[in-house]
Amino acid sequence: MKLKGQQWGNHIFPExxxxxxxLKKSQTHYKVLPSGLNQFEVRGATDAYEELNGYGCAHSVASISFLNRDVKAYVDxxxxxxxxxxxxNYRIVPMNSSDMWPQTNYTPPFPPINKRMPGRPATKMKISTIENTGTHRxxxxxxxxxxxxxxxxxxxRPLVYREGPKS
Structure with missing residues (x-):
């Protein structure tokens, strides 16, 4: 990964x-209307999948391009x-097992909490005292x-076919 990062020339990841x-290509479908100081109304086709992902959405790219600014400068x-x-930068050394981990003064993490799964819980059959639980045959x-x-x-029956019926 370190060598791969040295080959990248730009400021941002290639992906x-x-x-x-x-997003720059798709911003042509949006119309930007300034509605105040650094406030814009963006009209156009909207998707249901718009969330804060760190590199912006088509609405923000359209408004940044409207101001003739570089969109890549706004990437996180x-x-x-x-x-x-x-x-x-630093080398990550693999370890064979958890016995090789350095000892710390911190409390160890707790195991995950067992949560009740959704749906109807499975019930076990109630075994009577009369039933024999050891054998199944x-x-x-x-x-x-x-x-x-x-x-x-x-x-x-096969014995009768081999020897014939007894008379």
Whole structure:
């Protein structure tokens, strides 16, 4: 990342610069009407998705361009390459595990709070004291096997086909 930041020549990140250029192209759809000292009314197509994102919206770009000022000068400092270089100036050393972290005098962070999830809560089946909770298989130990062809006890149907019916 550090080498990538050294290759950038301008004041702003390339991604943000591309977004600002797109906003400059879209500002032709807006009409700027001055309504006082540094106050403007911008008319035109509005989107439902307009929020404070740090590099402006089409309305602000239209009013800045109306004043013949550079739009890139109004981009927040957090998107500047100098801030990027300050953040990645020092080497970040990876560690194998949390045992290698340096000890501090601060209290350790608490685990996240368990919140109740939305929706109907899952309920567990109430087990009776009579029910056996250990086994889930039904034993066939005492059940007598009866043939469906000759109706005798002790063998199944395939045995009759192999040996033939007893006479």
């Amino acid at each position: 943000i610069r591309d977004k600002v250029n797109l 400092n957090i998107f500047s390459i100098t801030t990027f270089k300050k953040a990645y 039904v034993s066939k130990g005492r059940k007598k096997i009866r043939c469906s062809i000759c109706k005798e006890i002790g063998h199944k």
